[in-house]
Amino acid sequence: MTFTRRRFLGLAGCTALFPAPARGQGAGPRVVVVGGGFGGASCARALRQLDPRVSVTLVEASATFTACPFSNAVIGGLRELSAQQFTYARVAADGITLVPAMATAVDPAAKSVTLADGTRLPYDRLVLAPGIDIRWGALPGYDEAAAALMPHAWKAGEQTLLLRRQLEAMNDGGLVVIAAPANPFRCPPGPYERASLIAHYLKTKKPKSKLIVLDAKDAFSKQRLFQAAWAELYPGLLEWVPLSKGGAVTSVDAATRTLVTDFGKHQANVANVIPPQKAGRIAEAAGVTDRTGWCPIDPVTFESTLQRGIHVVGDAAIAGAMPKSAFAANSQAKSCAAAVVTLLAGGTPAAPKLINTCYSLVAPDYGISVAGVYAPSGGQLADVPGAGGVSPANAPRATRAAEAVLAEAWFHTITGEVFG
Amino acid sequence: MGKALAAAIGLASIAAAVTAPTAFGQPPPGAAACSGCHPASARVTSPVVRLAGLERDAIVRAMQGFRSGQRAGTVMDRIAKGFTDDEIQALAAWFAAQPKGGEEGNPARVPLPKGGEEGNPARVPLPKK
Numbered sequence: 001m002t003f004t005r006r007r008f009l010g011l012a013g014c015t016a017l018f019p020a021p022a023r024g025q026g027a028g029p030r031v032v033v034v035g036g037g038f039g040g041a042s043c044a045r046a047l048r049q050l051d052p053r054v055s056v057t058l059v060e061a062s063a064t065f066t067a068c069p070f071s072n073a074v075i076g077g078l079r080e081l082s083a084q085q086f087t088y089a090r091v092a093a094d095g096i097t098l099v100p101a102m103a104t105a106v107d108p109a110a111k112s113v114t115l116a117d118g119t120r121l122p123y124d125r126l127v128l129a130p131g132i133d134i135r136w137g138a139l140p141g142y143d144e145a146a147a148a149l150m151p152h153a154w155k156a157g158e159q160t161l162l163l164r165r166q167l168e169a170m171n172d173g174g175l176v177v178i179a180a181p182a183n184p185f186r187c188p189p190g191p192y193e194r195a196s197l198i199a200h201y202l203k204t205k206k207p208k209s210k211l212i213v214l215d216a217k218d219a220f221s222k223q224r225l226f227q228a229a230w231a232e233l234y235p236g237l238l239e240w241v242p243l244s245k246g247g248a249v250t251s252v253d254a255a256t257r258t259l260v261t262d263f264g265k266h267q268a269n270v271a272n273v274i275p276p277q278k279a280g281r282i283a284e285a286a287g288v289t290d291r292t293g294w295c296p297i298d299p300v301t302f303e304s305t306l307q308r309g310i311h312v313v314g315d316a317a318i319a320g321a322m323p324k325s326a327f328a329a330n331s332q333a334k335s336c337a338a339a340v341v342t343l344l345a346g347g348t349p350a351a352p353k354l355i356n357t358c359y360s361l362v363a364p365d366y367g368i369s370v371a372g373v374y375a376p377s378g379g380q381l382a383d384v385p386g387a388g389g390v391s392p393a394n395a396p397r398a399t400r401a402a403e404a405v406l407a408e409a410w411f412h413t414i415t416g417e418v419f420g
Numbered sequence: 421m422g423k424a425l426a427a428a429i430g431l432a433s434i435a436a437a438v439t440a441p442t443a444f445g446q447p448p449p450g451a452a453a454c455s456g457c458h459p460a461s462a463r464v465t466s467p468v469v470r471l472a473g474l475e476r477d478a479i480v481r482a483m484q485g486f487r488s489g490q491r492a493g494t495v496m497d498r499i500a501k502g503f504t505d506d507e508i509q510a511l512a513a514w515f516a517a518q519p520k521g522g523e524e525g526n527p528a529r530v531p532l533p534k535g536g537e538e539g540n541p542a543r544v545p546l547p548k549k
Contacts (some may be wrong), residue, residue, distance in 0.1 A: 050446060327456045334452035351453070353450035353507065357457060357495050371495045373450075373502025387502030391494075399494070406494055409466045410457055416464035417455055 029344040031192040032123040034103045034114050036060030036088060038067075039314025039329035040129030040417045044096045046337035053342065057121060058091065059113065059307055061102040065419065067185065069326050070411050074132035075164045076197030078364055084156055086419035106286035107297075108307045125340050127302075128288065128295070129314045129333065130280025131155075131188045132324075135293065138276040139179075139252060146254035150271040153194075154186060166270045167198065170207040174269035177259055179249040180215045184294070185277050186315050186324045188221035189370070193360040194272070196226065199234040200363050212266060213240045214259060215247040221323070222360060222370055222390050229362040229400075231253055249273070279316035294318045299376035301349050302336035311336050320380035321372065328356045330414055351376050353384075359407030365405030448510035450503060457495075473520030479512035 031054055033044045044058045065086045073079040094097045101120070104112040106128075112120040134152060136143050141149070151166070153338060155160040167176065175218040180191035195213045204210040211234075219242075220226075230238050241247035246263025253260070257271045278284075278293030288295045288304040295312040297304060299320060302311040312329050313336045314329035323330045335352035342349045372388035376379045391403060458471045473481065485491030486500035487508075491501070503511070 046452070280542060330456055331453040334455075337450065338446045350449060353453070353502070355450065355453035355456065355499055355502075357499070369495055371498040373499055375449075375502075384502035387500075389498050403494060405467065406457075409468055411467045413459045413464050413468065414456055417460055420461065420463060 025051070029111075029124040029336075030055045030057070030122060031125050031127065031183070031340060031344075032057045032059060032121050033127040033129065033313070034059045034113065035129035035131060035280065036062070036065055037129060037131050037198070037314065037329065038326040038418055039131075039171065039333045039412070040087070040127065041065070041091055041335050042330045042333035043127050043129060043313060043420070045091060045094055047340060048094050048096055050324060050337055050341045051344075052095070054344065057097040057099055057123075058096075059099045059101060059103045059121070060088065061100060063100060064161075065088065066156040067411075067415060068154075068156045068190075068328070070408075071153070071160045072190065072194040072197045073361060073364075074156075074160050075194060077164065077168070078197065078200075081157075081161055084160075086415060088419070090420055091116060096130070097218060103282050104285065105280065106310070108287065108310060111146040111309060123309075125309055125311065126286075126338065127311045127313060127336060128280075128283055128316065129312070130282045131315050133280050135276040135278050139249065139273065141270040142273055142275050143256065146252060146273075149256060150252060150273045152273055152275055154190075154274050156226070158343070163270070163272055167201060168256075170206065170209070170269045173208040174206065174210075175266070176202070176209065176211045176270045177266050177268035178211070178213045178271070179252075179259055179271070179273045179275075180213060180217065180220070180247075181274050181276050182216040184324065185274070187358075188323050188325075189226075189358060189360045190272055190322075191215075192220055192222070192226045193362070195238055195240075196234070196360070196362040198272075199230070199238040203234060203237060205235075206286050209237070211238045211305045213238070214249050214261060214266065215240060216249065217247075218242045218244050220366055221358075224359075224393060225368045225390055226362065228393065229368070232365055233366070236420060239370060281314075283312065283316050288312055290318075292318070298383045299379065300351050301343065302402050303339075303341040311340060319354045320374070322354065322356055322374050322381050323358065323370075323372075325356055325358045326414065327358060327410075328354070330418060331355055351370045354381065357410065359403060359410055361404060362400075363402050363404075366397070366400040367405070367407045368400065368406075369403055384398040414420060448507070448514050450507060451511050451514050453535055454511075454515075470520075471515040472518035476512045476516035479515055480522055483508045483512070 033040045041405045044056050047054050047056045065105050067084045074081050088098055088264040101115040103113050104116050112122045114120050151159045151163040153163040158399040199211050214388045246261045248261045251260045257268045259266045279289050279295050283289050283295050288306050295316050296318050297312050302313050304310045315324040331354045337350035368391045370390045375384050457468050459466050483500050485497040486493045
């Protein structure tokens, strides 16, 4: 054989990527990324890092990103919202073109994204990382006007502050109700971390108050750890009502802050309705959502199974066993970027291996976690058998305190990687 | 026979070169996910060790220790169980080959900054009171 392995690797590593002629600076393949959260911003940066010849455009309407992880600590009065907010200055400094506009349409045949002002951005490959949208009306009585009275606070920002202000304004002895949705939804342990940190606020500031979690499910993420901690930290204060005991909220009346279940009515002083969700709007406009409202993807490339040339990462994607978390979105974004770079070069992407780690605070000094390792299997991203799981039950408080510190360290590290 | 075998190996090598991510200078499977907790950037201060530039054998020993349960971990004991020996070797080789960069190349644990965010220049500044 004259075509040696060494020579072949040399080719694959250099000239085979993009045929040498004509493609100068800025004339490389064009990738447009829509959505500047943990998925989109991570993907844009990873693309530039993996191949600086790729021209990357990040479309994001907000000048400031407000992170959801740790926003429950803002609601519980432990942290300010400004600690959740990041700019895109460093992302732009990587040579990524920032387009501060709303993407309104995608033409998969013409390979272009349309912005609110009618501008069209052509792409060779498109990455959608639009996060979630609320399914307004899916819960009777819960529309955008209702959210101004019964905040969802499931997209961090004004809604987060609204819920906090309502808790601060409530008299001691009031009733707080959280309505938690059926699966799937953004941040599976999120409602229970929120319940924990609201309970912490009530215990320390308004101890005669009560918190009820009305749940459309009978089981939830890190359930045994949460329930053990609640029994220890918030006995008599926090009550969880599962689906089988009448927990599913069937309608709400925002004017009276009333939540209706099959078993009765709860009139709350503060009501936090975490409603059913779907992929962010642009995903539907691009034709990459299925009847569930979420986006089916190839588990190796994150390419939509419904539209070629469009990849979906983060909360919007149907990522098999992976939860809709910031860590998962970041992990998927980097694997997707590797696949996109390989595909643009005419190669075949290798099967990725992904990780998720998700911390929850039950109290400021009490953290618990769930971790998982994932690989493509049977057309899905599946749990790698034998790996992953939750923090040990019956761990000493020092372990819980260490996990609370690691939770904050994780937030610091991942926001540093994505925005710093 | 010998020629056929050699040809088969040659083909397999080419196939591997085409599909292996490292053929495009990319990290091996799993490596990109580590920086969710282990800072990739020297600008980020964390009590979690930076992996770039660590000794290959040290990474292999740590992963194997976490996987077997001989080494205590908080989440790494759960994560290491998802990686094979070959994957651990590839991860270790890749991280060992990365430049250490900055003062964070020192794997010594550093305390978290108060509030945890000062190190991130992308942070929106606190409103002046």
